[in-house]
Structure formats: C-alpha cells, structure tokens
Amino acid sequence: MATTTTNPTLSTFEESLADLGVDCTRTTAADFATTLADIVRDPAVGVPLPFDVEYPDSVTVDPTPAELERAETGITPASYGVANYGSVFLPATDDGAELVSLYPKLHVPVVRADDVLPALPEALDRFGDAAREEDLSAIVATGPSATADMGKLVLGAHGPEAVHVVMLDE
Amino acid sequence: MSKGRGDKAAEIRRLMATEGPAIEENTKGFNRKRREAIEGLENYEELRDRAREIKEDAIDRLPELLDELRTAVEDNGGQMYIADDAADANRYIRDVAAEKEAERVVKSKSMTTEELEVNDALAEDGVDVVETDLGEWVVQLADETPSHLIAPAIHRSQESIAELFKEVFDPADPPETASELTSFAREKLGERIRDADVGMTGANFVTADSGTMAIVTSEGNARKCAVTPDTHVAVTGVEKVIPSTDELSPFLELLARSGTGQDLTAYVSLLTPPVDTPTVDFDDDETPLSERDSDREFHLVLIDNGRMAMREDDQLRETLYCIRCGQCSNSCANFQHVGGHAFGGETYSGGIGTGWEAGIEGLDTAAEFNDFCTGCSRCVNGCPTKIDIPWINTVVRDRVNRGKEPDGYDFLVEGLTPDEEPGGLDLDKRLFGNFETLAKLGSATAPVSNWVAKTGPARWALERVAGVDARRDLPEFQRETLVDWFENRVTAVSDPTREVVLYPDVYTNHVQVERGKAAVRTLEALGVSVRVPDVRSSGRAPLSQGMIATAEEHAHDVYGRLAEHLDAGRDVVVIEPSDLAMFDREYEKFLPEASVERLQEHSYEIMEYVYGLLENGADADTLRGGDGDGVAYHAHCQQRTLGLEAHTVAVLEDLGYDVLTSDVECCGMAGSFGYKDTYYELSMDVGDDLAEQFSTTEARDRTVVASGTSCLEQLDALLSRPSTHPVELIAP
Numbered sequence: 001m002a003t004t005t006t007n008p009t010l011s012t013f014e015e016s017l018a019d020l021g022v023d024c025t026r027t028t029a030a031d032f033a034t035t036l037a038d039i040v041r042d043p044a045v046g047v048p049l050p051f052d053v054e055y056p057d058s059v060t061v062d063p064t065p066a067e068l069e070r071a072e073t074g075i076t077p078a079s080y081g082v083a084n085y086g087s088v089f090l091p092a093t094d095d096g097a098e099l100v101s102l103y104p105k106l107h108v109p110v111v112r113a114d115d116v117l118p119a120l121p122e123a124l125d126r127f128g129d130a131a132r133e134e135d136l137s138a139i140v141a142t143g144p145s146a147t148a149d150m151g152k153l154v155l156g157a158h159g160p161e162a163v164h165v166v167m168l169d170e
Numbered sequence: 171m172s173k174g175r176g177d178k179a180a181e182i183r184r185l186m187a188t189e190g191p192a193i194e195e196n197t198k199g200f201n202r203k204r205r206e207a208i209e210g211l212e213n214y215e216e217l218r219d220r221a222r223e224i225k226e227d228a229i230d231r232l233p234e235l236l237d238e239l240r241t242a243v244e245d246n247g248g249q250m251y252i253a254d255d256a257a258d259a260n261r262y263i264r265d266v267a268a269e270k271e272a273e274r275v276v277k278s279k280s281m282t283t284e285e286l287e288v289n290d291a292l293a294e295d296g297v298d299v300v301e302t303d304l305g306e307w308v309v310q311l312a313d314e315t316p317s318h319l320i321a322p323a324i325h326r327s328q329e330s331i332a333e334l335f336k337e338v339f340d341p342a343d344p345p346e347t348a349s350e351l352t353s354f355a356r357e358k359l360g361e362r363i364r365d366a367d368v369g370m371t372g373a374n375f376v377t378a379d380s381g382t383m384a385i386v387t388s389e390g391n392a393r394k395c396a397v398t399p400d401t402h403v404a405v406t407g408v409e410k411v412i413p414s415t416d417e418l419s420p421f422l423e424l425l426a427r428s429g430t431g432q433d434l435t436a437y438v439s440l441l442t443p444p445v446d447t448p449t450v451d452f453d454d455d456e457t458p459l460s461e462r463d464s465d466r467e468f469h470l471v472l473i474d475n476g477r478m479a480m481r482e483d484d485q486l487r488e489t490l491y492c493i494r495c496g497q498c499s500n501s502c503a504n505f506q507h508v509g510g511h512a513f514g515g516e517t518y519s520g521g522i523g524t525g526w527e528a529g530i531e532g533l534d535t536a537a538e539f540n541d542f543c544t545g546c547s548r549c550v551n552g553c554p555t556k557i558d559i560p561w562i563n564t565v566v567r568d569r570v571n572r573g574k575e576p577d578g579y580d581f582l583v584e585g586l587t588p589d590e591e592p593g594g595l596d597l598d599k600r601l602f603g604n605f606e607t608l609a610k611l612g613s614a615t616a617p618v619s620n621w622v623a624k625t626g627p628a629r630w631a632l633e634r635v636a637g638v639d640a641r642r643d644l645p646e647f648q649r650e651t652l653v654d655w656f657e658n659r660v661t662a663v664s665d666p667t668r669e670v671v672l673y674p675d676v677y678t679n680h681v682q683v684e685r686g687k688a689a690v691r692t693l694e695a696l697g698v699s700v701r702v703p704d705v706r707s708s709g710r711a712p713l714s715q716g717m718i719a720t721a722e723e724h725a726h727d728v729y730g731r732l733a734e735h736l737d738a739g740r741d742v743v744v745i746e747p748s749d750l751a752m753f754d755r756e757y758e759k760f761l762p763e764a765s766v767e768r769l770q771e772h773s774y775e776i777m778e779y780v781y782g783l784l785e786n787g788a789d790a791d792t793l794r795g796g797d798g799d800g801v802a803y804h805a806h807c808q809q810r811t812l813g814l815e816a817h818t819v820a821v822l823e824d825l826g827y828d829v830l831t832s833d834v835e836c837c838g839m840a841g842s843f844g845y846k847d848t849y850y851e852l853s854m855d856v857g858d859d860l861a862e863q864f865s866t867t868e869a870r871d872r873t874v875v876a877s878g879t880s881c882l883e884q885l886d887a888l889l890s891r892p893s894t895h896p897v898e899l900i901a902p
Contacts, residue, residue: 047459065462066455085434094446096459098397102390120434121419127440128415131380135246137445140422140438145390148430149305149321150355151328152348157304158356159390159437 009083010167013116016086020143021155023164026113029053032168036075039164041106043067046075047097049110051168062095074104074160080123081116081165085142088165089123092137101139107160109141112168175637175848182852185508189317189325190855193509196324197500201835203431204497204552211427221420222556225491228412229481235378235411236472242381248443248468252408259473260291263370263403266469267297270401272367276359278385278392279303280372281319281494282406282473285517285530288370300362302391304355311338317510319496319520320429325509359391364452369395373406374493375421376470379414383470385439386425388432393439400449401467408472409481409490415440421493424554429495443468480529485565489525491555498522498549498559503836503856504542513542521549525562528569537570541849544840545714546807547751561756567716571595589712590719598637602842603715606707609680612647620646639850643887645681652679652686656702666699667788670779671735675746676707677879685894688901689745689776695792695902696783701740705731708749713756714841725752725760729769742773745897747878748841750775751808775809776897777818777877784824793900796827802869803896804832804860804885806878807840818877818896825900830869834859837876839884854887861888875899 017024027035029052037056045063046055055061059075068074076097078088088109092098101107117123123140130136145159155161208214228235236252243250253259263286267275275297277283289299289310301310305323309316312334316322323331328348335354336344345354363369371392373383383404385392396402412418418440426432448462480486499505499520502513510519515527515535521543528536543563553559572592589604601608612619622628623644632638652674670693678686686702693700709724732742744750753773757766774782784790801822805815815831822829838856843849864874864885874893876882885893 062458062460064455064458065450065452068450068459069452087434092397092441092445092447094448094460094464096448096450096462098393098445098447099450099459102393102397120423121416124415124419128380131377131382131415131440131442135380135442135446137382137439137441137443137447139393140434140440141436142434142438143436146388146436147304147352148388149303149308149323150331150348150351154348154352156356157352157389157391158302158359158394 009116009118010113012118013081013083013086013167016084017165020086022086022143024167025164026167026169028169032166036108036166039108039166040075041072043071044073044075045071045100045104047077047093047095047100049077051077051110051112051170053168063100068096068099068103071104073106073108074100074102075108075110076101078109078111079115079138080126081111081167082120082123082140083116084119087120087140087142089127090139090141092139098137098139101141102159105156105160106162106164107141107144108164108166110166110168112170114170116167179848179851182508182512182848185512186852186855189509189511190507192327193317193325194506196321197506200430200496200500204427204500205431207427207431207433211423217420217424218554218556221424221493221554222491224412224417224420225555229409229487229490231413232408232411232478232481235413236408238378239376239381239411242379243470246381246442246444248381248470250470250472253471253473253475255475256286256473259286259405259471259475260288262469262471263288263405264291264295266401266403267292267368268295270367272297272401274298274300274362274366275368275370276300276302276363276366276395276399278369278371278387278395279306279322280370280405281316281517282372283370284316285475286405286473288405300359300366302359302363302395303387304352304389307355307359308334315511317514317519318499319494319518321496325511363394363398366399368401368403369397369399370403370405371395373404373410374425375418376406376411377413377415377418378411380442382415382440382442384418384422385441386422386435386437387439388436390437393437396439396441396443397445397447398450400465402443403469403471404443405471405473408474408477411472421554425493425495428497428552428554429500476530483529486525486529486562488557489522489529489562491557492522492526493554495554496520497552497554501549501552501835502543503546503548503838504544504852506835507852507855508542513539515539521559521563522557524566525559528566533566533570533573536566540566540570544843546836546840547755547811548807548835550811558755561759564713564716564718568718571599571716589717590723591717595717597635598846599715599717601636601638602845603712603717603720605711606676609647609676613649613651613680616647616649633847637847638845639847641850642845643883645677645883647680648683650683652683653702653704655683655687656690661694661699663694663697663699665697667697669699669701669738669740670743671732671740672700672702673742673744673749674702674705675744675749676711678745682879682882682895685745685898688895688898689743692776692780692793692897692901693743696780696788698783701735703731703735708752710748710752711842713752721756722760725757729757729761729765732769733765736768736772741779742769743776743779744773745776745895747775747806747809747812747814748880751812754812775814775817777821778814780897780900781817781821784821790825792902793825794902795825796822799827800830800872801827801899802830802832802864802872802874804837804864804874804876804881806876806881807836809877821900822896827899830872832860832863834863837881837884839880841880844880844884853884857884857888860885864889873899
C-alpha cells in the first residue's frame, strides 16, 4: 500500500518514522476504510475525523469510556506532521482525542499529506496561534511510549507500545 | 576535623561500590548518544545561542512575564498562584486536595515537587501520593531520593528493581525482565491513576503569551496524570516561564539531545489548561466521550523559594537559565562514579546542583558536595544554555569559605598564606590555594624540602592537618627554577622570526623544570626568540579552592607583568593547559575587557604554537622525529574544552609518531582534588579507565604522553611506566 513519493518533505517524514520504528501507510480518501481495516487490531475505537473519509465498520467511533478501556487500537486525527523528527501534533479535543491516542496499545494517527511540515518551528508557529486564540492543547508525539527505567529500553510504558501513521491524500 | 573527612571518604567508597557501576554505565551511554544526536544537528550552536538569549531575556523580564502569564491562565479558566517558599506552596496544594476531598494524588516526575517535599506534606493529611514515572516510582517504593535530575533511578540495576518489586508486592509470578517489570509497573500504576482524584505534574516550560505548559516525557505518564483526574495541579519554578510558544522550539530541540541523546522525547505535551478532554469514568458504558463533561479544574503553582533573589544575584543568576537536562551530571567524571547521592544536596545534584542548592537551600547544603566539582570544564561545551557551571561552583566555594569561622589550626599556616581570604578557610584549601608560596619555599630549600616531605612524620602531619593523602607522591621541587636557569643562559637564535614569552607556570618553574627547558629548546629550534620573565602563577590554584579574591590578585599581577611584552608584539606561550584556560575563561571575570581580549588574542598553548609555526613554514627537521614510534596521548580536560587537543595530535603525527588518543573522559586527578584524602580513592577510581585503556595490547608498549601536570601525576600513579609532556618528546 505504501507509495513512494518525490516530495522531499514527505520522504523525510517517512524516513524519520521508519527510524523510530513507526509504520506509515499512505492512502487516498477513497481507499481509507479498507486501508484502516487492515491496520487496526480489534477492538478499535476512533474519534470523528475532520477529513472527508469514512471509518470501516469495525471501528467504534466516539466510544464510551468502557469501550475505550477495552480497545486495542485508537485512531485520532493529527493536525500536522513534522518531517525531520517523524512527529505528529495531536490536538486534545472535547471528543476525547487525547484519551483515544493514549490508552490503547496501538495508536493510529491520521495526518493529511499536505499538513506534513518540514520542521518543528513551523508546526509550533501554527500551534501558537491556536493556543493563544482558542486555548488549544496538543501533544507532539514522536514514536511510541518508551522507558529505560527498568534497565533496558522498553516500548509501551504508560502510553501505546506501537504507532502506525496513516498519511492521507485528500 | 579529620573524622569528618574520614566519614565522607567512607561514604564515597560505599557509593562507588554499590551505585557507581550502574551510574557509570548509564551516564556514559547518555553521553555517547548525546554526541551522536548533536552531530546530526546542523544548527546546534545557533540553537544554544538562541536558547541562551531567550533565557536571558525571560529572566530579565520575569515580573512582567508573570503578570502576562497570570492573565492568560485566568482567561483560560485556570488559577495561578505564586508561592514564596515550600511551606506556602504546600499549604496551597493541600488546600486544593482538601477541597476536592482527595484520597489519592498521582504525580508525574517533577524535581520542583521534590524541592517542596510535597509528598510528605500531603501524606500528613492522609492523602496517598503515588509517583507515576517508573524511575520515580522505584525510588518512592525503595524510600530513596532521586540520584539524577532526569533519571531518578539511574543508580539501580534491573536485578535490584526486580528484587524490590518482589519485596514490596510479593507477586505470585515475580517479574524479572525489563519488559515484565515495565508491564507490572504499568498495570499497578494504571489502576492508581484511574482512581486518583488529583493529577500533579511539573512543567518544563510555561509560555506567558498563551498560558501553555510544555511537559516533556517519554512514558506518557504526565499526559495520563494531567487528563485522567478532573483536577490538575502543575507545580514548577518561576524561572520556567518564557515569553511565547514561538520560543519553545530551541529548548525542545536541545533538551532531550543534551540529556539522553534522543532527538525529541516521545511526548511533548503542550497543555493550555483546563484542557477540553472529557473526564472519564471507565465503568461508564453508556455515554460516548463526546457527550461527557469536561468539567475540569486547573491550578498552576509557581514557586519562588529563593529564585527571585537568585535573579538579583549577579553570580547565581545564570543558574536560572538551567533547563534541567542533566548533561552536566552525565559529562562529569566524578558524578559518573558516585552519582547524585554523594554529588547532590537535598534535591538537586551534579554540576549545576550547587548553584540550585545555594540559591534555594543555602550554602551549608551546597557546601556538602561543592568540592566534587573540580573545575575541569568538561560540562561547559554541552550545556544547552551555555551556563558557566564551573564558575558558579567556584563562586559557591568562595562564599562557603567566607562563611566559615576561624578555627584553632590557623596559626600553623599563617606564614604560608599571603592570601586575601578570611581566617576560617579550611586548611587543605589554604594549603593548595597557596601552592605558589609553597613551591617557592620548596625550591629554595630543595633537596632538603623533598627529603623532609617524604618522611613518615611529615606525611602523617600533612594528612592529619591538611588532608593530603599519604598514598599520593608529592611533587619534587627543583633547586634551580626555570626562570633562574633561563637567566643564566645566552639565547641561541640570531635572526628570530618571532618573539615569545614562555609563561613560567608555577609547576614548570619549580617542579617540571625539564619540560620548560624542552619548550625553550623547541621554540628556539623553530627560529623563535624566547624570554622567560619572572611572572606570578595564574591564580588557578587559589581559584580551584574557591579563593576568588586571591585569584583575582594574581590575574592583575600576571597581566601587569605581561602587558609590556604584549605591547612589544610578543606572543605568550603557555605550557600548562589549565593556566591557558584561566586566561581564556576566568580572567574575563577579573580584568578589563580590552586587557583580557589582548591577552587571549596573543596566548597559545605550546603545542598549538608549534603547530602554527610548522604550518607557517618552520623546519620540522630541527625537532626530534618519531620514526613510527608509538605514543599513547591523553589530552587535558580544559585543553579539550578549548578545542586544542587536535594540534598536539597533528604535530606528533607530522613528526612521524604513531598516536593513539585516550577516549576516556577524565584522568581523575584534577589539580589538588586527587591529593585530598577524602577524594583520593575516587580520583584513582576515575583514573582506572585511563589506566585500562593505556594498558591494552595496542597501547601498553607506547610512550605515554599527557599535556596537563595533573594528568601526568595521575598517569605516573596509575601506570608502571613513566609519562612525559609532548614537548619533551619532540624537543631537540
């Protein structure tokens, strides 16, 4: 499913994600549901996406807290990608995007290819406006949760142990 | 007095044996990764400059930024409280907990709350406080204190954590591997976070323009603590405020790189609370997240606790630029061997720790570990905000010295101490700080002085009274000093290309006279006319002991004596790297800007100067070539900070030597440090790595060469073969 790209920002993003051990799948709006169905581990929950796409039936959209707790996968939108670090900006919203991105073992952020920016300062510039004007909160997430406190690097400390980025061509 | 020193030596020995190995392995791992991470960053120096600039501006405008921040936080619907001290902050936090009728508070790692001892304060009200950072939780379960700013359980091995979990929880199937231990902790802590009433976090940065906090973690526990319970209390120091979100970038890019060598930590939470995230009850299987309330409460508690006074303190102010990355701990050879339980105060540890402890706890606390900083300056080039950490330690040492009352031993050394220091200064400090006077006396009465110094009673007295370890060889003073020798000879250069002043540092002048003679011969062979005037010592020795006024007096004398030579267009050539470092770094604090710039511009390390002469066409054949001879070379710490190691290596290779360079971070001697009975064993332990590297099959038959006096002394103690200064190797 992964397509190669000639856009240097996008290829940098893909390389950075690969360095972090994060899978990345590029898809179109039309193929989104089938692509996602292949990626998620059941049970999967998601928050409504601000993109013109349909979730597959297997995903419970807008879950209850109990459904969230049972979920293996959480799907949330990302406002931007940061190419040189392989980071995604995850907005904390009133439909629980922060919780859905944090509690399940696999997190699937969905980012529009057009929203992948070259470096951190560009993303922070945009975030700053939203923070000042709308009190926006966001998480800059770079790879899965990790700890080295138990003697060796272990993935999946308090947050997800795996991340799979879906890059969307709208 | 000697009992105090003995106790401390015993504690150091204990920590070296128990916690040292894990700390050494971990800190060196961080350093390795840091070097790699920085190499991959094109604009590293620009980022450091920018970070420094932002911090200088923020601390300068702090009162104004705090007002702006308060408006932003309150407009967002949160509350902000500035606490004067720990008691004030704890009272506020206890009130919040009481109002929420909180039974449990979950906490994400925060050194500031360690400073407040907020866990104890809440426990008094019967509140169960649980640390959620895995390292911090281990420390809490073991009833210990953190041993590192960012890696609190760095002193513990995987096995000891497994043992601890077994003891505390007695699980049916005890976890053993790192992965099992992590799952075990995740599960236990997950339950506790879910049931908590209040989440408490620190904040790495707070932006005044929007009221946003940046919290940096890898585990994700800060995120869970901030958004799972409906009440969030963020506690941090007032110095963490920066003007705007646009200025976060350099700090975020430097913080993880400097500390653990990651590009970015896994999560940077940029929270502008109260957050919109709905509150959850995990038993609710009816209400979708979007329909749940996000009725949240947020309190930002900023603590002063001495920080505003530090801001007014010209010397300690820089401490407030610290972003708590832990780099100065990782890069410190002494820290690598004893960790923060020896090299730390009530809260903060490592190089920058004494600045913090002096500012927030007071000089007594800072004094307990201030001596671990040897001023080697290895931490300087890695500090993301370019803080002069060794200088802060020197200032604190000076203030500790001045705070002391005179004691009964003082009369013994009155005649040896023509310094500017107060009467109560520790005898060992006064002895080492006045090494110049001692050296003059030693040379004048040599060889008798050397015989006497070696006798049992003299060594016993030196150890008993001044803390000079009897296991350490003492320097042998030469009857004829370099200056005397030079006065009685005729210069051999008829048509000089350049004129130089060879700076007769106190060691070269009185002890290592041969390396001084070798430097003269080398320079003359390359067509340079040499003068060796009688100039005072640079002041390095008193400075190391925190005797700043005495060091400053030396600086004025040295510059006064060298000024006419600079006027005459002569270069100053220095053999001892720590003295060149003194001209290059510390003299800026003592001399007018124009003077210090002039001195810096025309001062060179001897091998750097030889390198320059050879590059400019001097005839290398006049020097002693190596013909493929193997050399094992150890550069001096301060020489490396100044970027001068490469010149020596280049000259030696140019002359046909086969050079192997040490890659250990320190020899461990560090001037007077290794002479002191309290630190002798630590000094030797640090030096072991160097001994090991120079004893491998590849290195063991090579001539050992080192640039610094201390390094040479340490190498002589560590190895069975002698060591020499590189200029002695190449001199005709």
